[in-house]
Amino acid sequence: MKVKYYLLVLFIALGFSVISAQAQNQPTDSVVIRSLFREALTNGKSYESLRFLCTQIGPRLSGSTGAVKAVAWTKRLMEGYGFDRVYLQEVMVPHWERGEKEKATIKWANQKQDVPVCALGGSVGTGKKGITAPVVEVHTFEELKALGRAQVQGKVVFFNRPMNPAYTETFLAYRDAVNQRSSGAIEAAKLGAVGVIVRSMNLALDDFPHTGSTRYEEGGIKIPAVAISTNGAELLSRQLKAAPNLQFYFKMNPQTLPDALSHNVIGEIKGAEHPDEIILVGGHLDSWDLAQGAHDDGTGCMQAIEVLRLMKALNIKPKRTIRAVMYMNEENGLRGGQKYAAEALANKEKHLAALESDAGGFTPRGFSIEATPDKVAAIARWKDLLAPYGLHAINAGGGGADIGPLKNGKTTLIGFRPDSQRYFEIHHAATDTFDRVNQRELELGGASMAALIFLIDKYGL
Amino acid sequence: MKVKYYLLVLFIALGFSVISAQAQNQPTDSVVIRSLFREALTNGKSYESLRFLCTQIGPRLSGSTGAVKAVAWTKRLMEGYGFDRVYLQEVMVPHWERGEKEKATIKWANQKQDVPVCALGGSVGTGKKGITAPVVEVHTFEELKALGRAQVQGKVVFFNRPMNPAYTETFLAYRDAVNQRSSGAIEAAKLGAVGVIVRSMNLALDDFPHTGSTRYEEGGIKIPAVAISTNGAELLSRQLKAAPNLQFYFKMNPQTLPDALSHNVIGEIKGAEHPDEIILVGGHLDSWDLAQGAHDDGTGCMQAIEVLRLMKALNIKPKRTIRAVMYMNEENGLRGGQKYAAEALANKEKHLAALESDAGGFTPRGFSIEATPDKVAAIARWKDLLAPYGLHAINAGGGGADIGPLKNGKTTLIGFRPDSQRYFEIHHAATDTFDRVNQRELELGGASMAALIFLIDKYGL
Numbered sequence: 032m033k034v035k036y037y038l039l040v041l042f043i044a045l046g047f048s049v050i051s052a053q054a055q056n057q058p059t060d061s062v063v064i065r066s067l068f069r070e071a072l073t074n075g076k077s078y079e080s081l082r083f084l085c086t087q088i089g090p091r092l093s094g095s096t097g098a099v100k101a102v103a104w105t106k107r108l109m110e111g112y113g114f115d116r117v118y119l120q121e122v123m124v125p126h127w128e129r130g131e132k133e134k135a136t137i138k139w140a141n142q143k144q145d146v147p148v149c150a151l152g153g154s155v156g157t158g159k160k161g162i163t164a165p166v167v168e169v170h171t172f173e174e175l176k177a178l179g180r181a182q183v184q185g186k187v188v189f190f191n192r193p194m195n196p197a198y199t200e201t202f203l204a205y206r207d208a209v210n211q212r213s214s215g216a217i218e219a220a221k222l223g224a225v226g227v228i229v230r231s232m233n234l235a236l237d238d239f240p241h242t243g244s245t246r247y248e249e250g251g252i253k254i255p256a257v258a259i260s261t262n263g264a265e266l267l268s269r270q271l272k273a274a275p276n277l278q279f280y281f282k283m284n285p286q287t288l289p290d291a292l293s294h295n296v297i298g299e300i301k302g303a304e305h306p307d308e309i310i311l312v313g314g315h316l317d318s319w320d321l322a323q324g325a326h327d328d329g330t331g332c333m334q335a336i337e338v339l340r341l342m343k344a345l346n347i348k349p350k351r352t353i354r355a356v357m358y359m360n361e362e363n364g365l366r367g368g369q370k371y372a373a374e375a376l377a378n379k380e381k382h383l384a385a386l387e388s389d390a391g392g393f394t395p396r397g398f399s400i401e402a403t404p405d406k407v408a409a410i411a412r413w414k415d416l417l418a419p420y421g422l423h424a425i426n427a428g429g430g431g432a433d434i435g436p437l438k439n440g441k442t443t444l445i446g447f448r449p450d451s452q453r454y455f456e457i458h459h460a461a462t463d464t465f466d467r468v469n470q471r472e473l474e475l476g477g478a479s480m481a482a483l484i485f486l487i488d489k490y491g492l
Numbered sequence: 493m494k495v496k497y498y499l500l501v502l503f504i505a506l507g508f509s510v511i512s513a514q515a516q517n518q519p520t521d522s523v524v525i526r527s528l529f530r531e532a533l534t535n536g537k538s539y540e541s542l543r544f545l546c547t548q549i550g551p552r553l554s555g556s557t558g559a560v561k562a563v564a565w566t567k568r569l570m571e572g573y574g575f576d577r578v579y580l581q582e583v584m585v586p587h588w589e590r591g592e593k594e595k596a597t598i599k600w601a602n603q604k605q606d607v608p609v610c611a612l613g614g615s616v617g618t619g620k621k622g623i624t625a626p627v628v629e630v631h632t633f634e635e636l637k638a639l640g641r642a643q644v645q646g647k648v649v650f651f652n653r654p655m656n657p658a659y660t661e662t663f664l665a666y667r668d669a670v671n672q673r674s675s676g677a678i679e680a681a682k683l684g685a686v687g688v689i690v691r692s693m694n695l696a697l698d699d700f701p702h703t704g705s706t707r708y709e710e711g712g713i714k715i716p717a718v719a720i721s722t723n724g725a726e727l728l729s730r731q732l733k734a735a736p737n738l739q740f741y742f743k744m745n746p747q748t749l750p751d752a753l754s755h756n757v758i759g760e761i762k763g764a765e766h767p768d769e770i771i772l773v774g775g776h777l778d779s780w781d782l783a784q785g786a787h788d789d790g791t792g793c794m795q796a797i798e799v800l801r802l803m804k805a806l807n808i809k810p811k812r813t814i815r816a817v818m819y820m821n822e823e824n825g826l827r828g829g830q831k832y833a834a835e836a837l838a839n840k841e842k843h844l845a846a847l848e849s850d851a852g853g854f855t856p857r858g859f860s861i862e863a864t865p866d867k868v869a870a871i872a873r874w875k876d877l878l879a880p881y882g883l884h885a886i887n888a889g890g891g892g893a894d895i896g897p898l899k900n901g902k903t904t905l906i907g908f909r910p911d912s913q914r915y916f917e918i919h920h921a922a923t924d925t926f927d928r929v930n931q932r933e934l935e936l937g938g939a940s941m942a943a944l945i946f947l948i949d950k951y952g953l
Contacts, residue, residue: 069658197530199881199936234932394855394911396882420660421857421911423884450855450882450911452932471695471913475660 060416060489064482067341068420071478076340077333078470080108081392084333085323085465092152092320093360094126094291101316102294105332105357109298112340114355116301119294122370124360126288127153129320133257134161135228137270139277144270146263147238149321150283151212151229151245151256152363161282162187162255164225168271172210172218184223187279189271190215191230191264194455201234201451202390205458208232209243216256217248226281227256230264232455238262239460242319244363257281293359295367300339302351302488309352310487311385312338312480315361315433322463326454329465330392330473331447332357337477338484349488351383358433361389365432372436384443384487386480387431391458393449394472395421395479399428401444406492410445413486422479424448443492447480521877521950525943528802529881532939537801538794539931541569542853545794546784546926553613553781554821555587555752562777563755566793566818570759573801575816577762580755583831585821587749588614590781594718595622596689598731600738605731607724608699610782611744612673612690612706612717613824622743623648623716625686629732633671633679645684648740650732651676652691652725655916662695662912663851666919669693670704677717678709687742688717691725693916699723700921703780705824718742754820756828761800763812763949770813771948772846773799773941776822776894783924787915790926791853791934792908793818798938799945810949812844819894822850826893833897845904845948847941848892852919854910855933856882856940860889863904867953871906874947883940885909904953908941 058066071077088104091097102119109117135148150156167183169175170192175183190211194204215227231241240258247253259267270277296316302308314331318324335355342349358367375382386398397417400407407427414425430444438444449472457463519527532538549565552558563580570578596609611617628644630636631653636644651672655665676688692702701719708714720728731738757777763769775792779785796816803810819828836843847859858878861868868888875886891905899905910933918924 068660072657072659196533196932198533199529201932394913418884421885423879424882452855452936453930456930469914469917471657471662475913 060486063347063485064416066345067481067485068478070341070344071337071474072471074344075337075474075477077337077473077477080336081325081329081333081468081473082465084329085325089323090320091316091318091324092127093124093293093317093363094288095320098293098317098359102296105296105316109336109355112343114298114300114339117298119296120371120374122293122295122359122366123290124293124366125364126291127363128286128288130284130286133281133283135257135259135279135281137267137277137279139270139274144266146266147240147260148257148263148281149240149242150285151258152242152319153244153246153287154256154285155253156284157226157255157282159284161280162226163278163280165276166228166267166271166279168268175218175222180222183219186224187226187228188215188219188224189228189267191268193230194232194234196234201455204234205232205455212243212258213246216245216254217251220252220254224254226254228259228267228279229256231258231261232458233261233460235456236261236265239462241459242321243459255283257283295359295371296357297354298336298339299352299354300342300349303348304350306352307381309354309380309382310484311354311356311382311434312484313356313358313385313433314388315359315367316357317360317362319362319459321459321461323465325463325465325468326391327458327463328361328389330468330476331388334388334392334473334477334480338481341478341481347485351488353484353488361433368433368436375437382437382442384445384492385430385434385437386445386447386484387434388447388476388480389431389433390447390451391449391454392468392473392476393453395447395449395476397422397424397426397448398483399426399446399448401428401430401438406443409492416486417482420475420479420482445483447476449476521947524808524946525877527806528942528946529939531802531805532798532935533932535805536798536935536938538798538938539934541797542786542790542794542929542934543926545790546786550784551781552777552779552785553588554585554754554778554824555749556781559754559778559820563757563820566757566777570797570816573804575759575761575800578759580757581832581835583754583756583820583827584751585754585827586825587752588824589747589749591745591747594742594744596718596720596740596742598728598738598740600731600735605727607727608701608721609718609724609742610701610703611746612719613703613780614705614707614748615717615746616714617745618687618716618743620745622741623687624739624741626737627689627728627732627740629729636679636683641683644680647685648687648689649676649680649685650689650728652729654691655693655695657695662916665695666693666916673704673719674707677706677715678712681713681715685715687715689740690717690719692719692722692921693919694722694921696917697722697726700923702919702921703782704920716744718744756820756832757818758815759797759800760813760815761803761810764809765811767813768842770815770841770843771945772815772817772843772895773945774817774819774846774894775849776828777818778821778823780823780920782920782922784926786924786926786929787852788919788924789822789850791929791937792849795849795853795934795938795941799942802939802942808946812949814945814949822894829894829897836898843898843903845906845953846891846895846898847906847908847944848895849908849937849941850892850894851908851912852910852915853929853934853937854914856908856910856937858883858885858887858909859944860887860907860909861904862889862891862899862906867904870953877947878943881936881940881943906944908937910937
């Protein structure tokens with residue numbers, strides 16, 4: 032017994048010393064995270080990749096040639112980094128095309144004034160001659176309903192409720208205003224309107240109309256829907272007070288074509304210990320057709336790829352499989368997110384966590400976590416490791432649209448939360464271009480995501 | 493005794509109920525802070541004031557006509573808001589003028605290439621013919637000293653140590669690089685150099701030279717000093733490898749004129765209970781001559797004024813005197829800060845705290861506090877009130893240049909800390925213009941400062 036006990040003690044002591052030596056040889060978490068940031072800020076690739084995606088490929092709405100090019104290029108980009116597996120996942124997507132540039136004119140007495148508009152995504156057209164009709168301005172659906180058919184029939188309904196600037200977090204202002212864009216055409220059509228004009232979802236006053244998807248009810252009447260720039264909305268509202276009987280002319284002829292074959296683009300580093308456990312990081316590759324889709328969501332895609340590249344560059348061998356997913360069709364269908372989740376379910380894939388970057392490539396502020404409270408708390412415990420990089424806001428909250436379909440009560444969904452002040456000035460507008468992206472802000476975002484993925488992989492959830 | 497005791501209990505009970513009723517009638521701190529942000533974001537004046545300062549007055553280096561105009565306009569602006577007292581404080585300031593636009597050319601073999609340069613503030617000129625000399629590139633003063641007089645004499649020393657991009661906080665990168673600009677000419681002159689070229693203090697690669705003050709030793713030899721754009725620095729460095737004997741030509745003829753009379757511009761709201769206790773909030777009104785001085789430091793000045801305006805707009809009657817100070821001559825002398833502190837001392841003014849905004853008008857991140865640990869802790873205790881507005885980083889740290897001379901072991905000095913990622917792309921360069929300022933970011937900053945001032949005034953320190 033004594034000898035055995037002695038050996039046991041020796042064994043434990045040796046074991047401890049081995050563990051201790053391993054711990055000493057392993058860099059601490061803070062050192063690894065520091066290295067991820069240093070690599071991103073001194074040798075990052077996301078900015079130059081984003082430059083190519085934005086300026087050489089450009090707009091890439093589902094079904095467009097830009098989307099096809101983006102899929103092929105993104106696959107090659109990841110192959111070039113030597114990830115363990117790079118592949119495409121087929122998905123049928125809607126194919127809506129804007130067609131000729133839209134026109135809109137306010138006409139009163141013998142005067143007229145052009146205003147900047149764009150068709151909302153998915154809208155039907157006006158016909159070649161366009162539509163001319165009087166305008167009724169409302170701010171809420173309640174106000175619209177109170178007007179009733181008598182005051183709406185035959186008119187264009189002008190939804191002019193501004194985003195509320197009093198919020199610090201601009202996504203809350205978007206949440207409060209966006210039903211005008213998404214459902215305005217449905218509500219107006221019910222009362223006999225012939226079209227809708229929606230004030231752009233933009234916190235600034237400027238001359239750029241902001242597109243975004245609009246919906247119709249199954250079997251309902253479809254009326255054309257345009258976004259008007261915020262300056263245009265202010266002008267129209269003033270003019271309506273001066274000349275309530277003014278006429279609004281607009282012409283646009285977008286088309287909805289048959290669904291098209293497209294792809295989610297996927298790359299991964301295989302896990303060394305638990306290859307069947309997946310930690311996903313992603314953004315969406317499609318973008319609206321008016322601009323380059325820089326912040327929405329070229330930045331998210333290039334950051335997701337950068338997460339894997341950073342791990343390879345630092346020779347981090349993850350225990351679990353780290354998978355970057357560039358989703359197709361977030362903007363007008365979410366088919367990529369739905370298809371990915373359906374395939375994951377069919378293949379019995381286990382997703383430990385999914386992290387989405389789709390709020391712009393601005394300075395990182397934190398993460399919002401959609402999971403059980405214990406998992407939110409588990410991530411919040413890493414705050415001392417993350418706060419030195421400005422990642423202070425680690426709270427319960429929404430994960431994101433594309434990863435939403437993965438929700439199953441087990442997978443932790445996480446939204447990357449950058450600073451939101453500038454996002455809605457460029458969101459879905461012609462101003463969402465590469466020159467609006469700051470290199471350091473973009474790189475800090477990729478490194479922030481890599482740091483969180485590193486911790487989740489190392490410690491689990 | 494019993495009756496007295498009964499009365500005492502009754503009195504205490506009544507007293508408590510009165511206090512309780514008062515507490516109920518007074519809005520809670522979080523409600524007041526919410527109101528400050530709402531007013532700033534929905535009815536803020538700082539952005540339009542900044543537009544005027546930047547676009548109608550423009551550059552305002554000490555001694556310039558722009559500075560004179562800015563002093564008069566800022567005084568009128570505060571008078572228009574009806575502050576209790578608005579006045580000027582005389583201060584003699586340096587008067588340096590850039591003169592004709594600088595020229596610089598790299599010459600080798602039969603080729604030449606112009607590069608963008610600007611004189612560093614305070615530099616002497618080259619004479620009308622300019623200077624042509626060979627170049628020696630160094631990265632540190634140690635490297636320069638190791639070269640010795642033999643390899644430096646008669647040459648232009650090229651200081652080419654980049655700002656370190658690996659820092660998350662860009663001011664640390666500035667701290668590490670700026671001695672090249674401030675003292676490069678001193679060190680190079682000691683070894684017989686005929687001029688210095690300093691890589692611009694800029695984290696981005698672009699074509700804009702960044703000025704900033706350079707120093708000479710009392711009685712030392714003064715040699716001309718230029719900043720070169722970061723792209724220009726990269727080009728020159730490459731070219732030096734290919735053609736080590738290349739010649740660098742540059743011509744500039746700035747002048748140092750006699751000191752000029754100028755002013756700090758001061759406005760205040762008198763304290764209702766302790767008018768002799770001052771809480772100062774400020775920025776600097778002077779700016780470099782190359783641009784509009786938008787982020788440096790038009791934003792800080794307009795935010796300081798907005799703090800007082802917000803308090804008036806919300807009918808907040810401070811206990812203590814809240815004083816906005818627009819300092820003159822931060823950039824090339826700090827005479828305004830020194831004069832203000834000297835006057836405060838002479839007049840036995842008691843400054844409870846001083847808050848400076850001179851790090852740009854970007855999204856607020858927090859405050860750095862230069863005070864005893866108990867006062868740092870006192871401010872940090874308000875973090876739950878401030879964090880909802882993104883003010884997470886409340887730490888010990890530097891206050892600021894202009895308020896520095898107030899340091900006396902009692903006054904709490906505080907630096908407003910906005911996001912720093914974009915600052916050094918525009919700092920002291922022609923790109924520091926109004927269009928680089930985001931309205932919401934600016935307004936959030938003013939409201940953040942007002943919230944902190946409100947708490948300091950209410951609770952003391």
